[in-house]
Amino acid sequence: MKTVTIAATQMACSDDIATNVANAEKLVRDAVSQGANIVLLQELFQSQYFCQIEDPAFFALAKPYEGNEVLSHFQSLAKELNVVLPVSFFEKANNAHFNSLAVIDADGGCLGVYRKTHIPHGAGYQEKYYFNPGDTGFQVWDTAVGRIGCGICWDQWFPECARSMVLQGADILLYPTAIGSDLFGGTPSSNRKWQRAMQGHAASNSVVVVASNRIGREAIGNGGTHLDFYGSSFIADAYGELVAEAGTDEEAVILATLDMDAIRFERAAWGFFRDRRPEMYDDLMTLDAAYQTASVRLS
């Protein structure tokens, strides 16, 4: 598809799955009515962001990929509306649990599943308690709108993930997200840092980047704590410019129409992918290059 209209959405989530699914469907229909060919929904939109606390009761929210009723629902919706839908879900895979995403093509077919590679952990975002680190590797899919790559939330901070998907030929990168305040409080909002990391991926890879984040306050458990999710969902073009951006606290559907031929032309013209030198990238395969390479001067 030469010209693609991309939508990102954001919404608050309640503790009722049916309500959340219905609201997500409403946003998808709204986006398609405005011309969207692909609509990004936020991370784990079926529920509140249960990772705010560590409670084994929440493992019951995980469902297998096979026979997944919510995925089937969105497959029917995608087919009805002729729209590509990456759908985040909490996946139970025998005894493993993944923070996963199914890519549903515009004909309703499911192209496969990506499992979140990078798992965060910190006050209010205790994901290492719930999720195995993903085992699929970074994935791209050929959809009705072209080849797309999807990361999930924390993956969006890692240049390695974005680069890997573009090296696989992705022209659009999509990141469903759940991020907001942290339980330490007092720090400045990280929403601009969050945007800038991904604007950087867009500029460095000459690729379109889309992020969808939840909004609203969620208080889970009896600890008296809460998280305020900061929205700020956006679509960045291949210059890293925010061509569409949502606010921090309102439900939103944002759209941008982009000429993908022009983006591919520019990517080749700049030459970033001509001038890479993988033989110089050994440090990337380490966690601590100072320990692993003798060339570094330890202080």
Add this chain to the structure above:
Amino acid sequence: MKTVTIAATQMACSDDIATNVANAEKLVRDAVSQGANIVLLQELFQSQYFCQIEDPAFFALAKPYEGNEVLSHFQSLAKELNVVLPVSFFEKANNAHFNSLAVIDADGGCLGVYRKTHIPHGAGYQEKYYFNPGDTGFQVWDTAVGRIGCGICWDQWFPECARSMVLQGADILLYPTAIGSDLFGGTPSSNRKWQRAMQGHAASNSVVVVASNRIGREAIGNGGTHLDFYGSSFIADAYGELVAEAGTDEEAVILATLDMDAIRFERAAWGFFRDRRPEMYDDLMTLDAAYQTASVRLS
């Protein structure tokens, strides 16, 4: 050093080396008079940007590292002013030629040389004609202001370079640059894309990023062409925010004072370097992951 005052400079270059060196020295003295502990000068400031055309006469500008008079001059200056000076120069190394940078510590000692890894090529930026791709690998140095890493111009677009230097423990990344209009003309200025790529490195790595770029119009050769360099030198903090920024066409010294302990604290708190998964990064070691991995669906 807990608190570091960083300066970036920008200036126009003439075809007279002595004039350019004197002007660079003036900017360093200006920056230090304002409190700078480290001053970044732009790429290849001794001359005009000769890579605008391919002319073998310009190889005569290259000088060896050993016995380099301009480097000796800046070593004396660094010692006199007690300032760290990364200095870009065109290096002749027997029959190889490199786009290089010497890191001069505040005591005047030279800590070593980095040779530009990624070499661009395009109308007006014909660097593959002049420079061997660097053979040093990405380097960091322990200086009076702490551990720094330096890339050179085109390196600044590559997330692999920034990540490698931070994996080696760098707290400040510095990029001397020569970038502006291209000879195709008509395209929008890329100065924001250029900034955003590096703001992305700052945000993704929670690291300080500094860039120094030249200004002014340079017409080299008899082809009637010219380049307009766009300045826009900047200092970005660990949120990727531009805490100091120069204009597009005036000579400038910009400064920022940053708490490096706070930046290191934040880097650990976010956990990016806890959650990396090098075992999933094999695609980064390829030029075309679609060809190299069987898991990808070719269209």
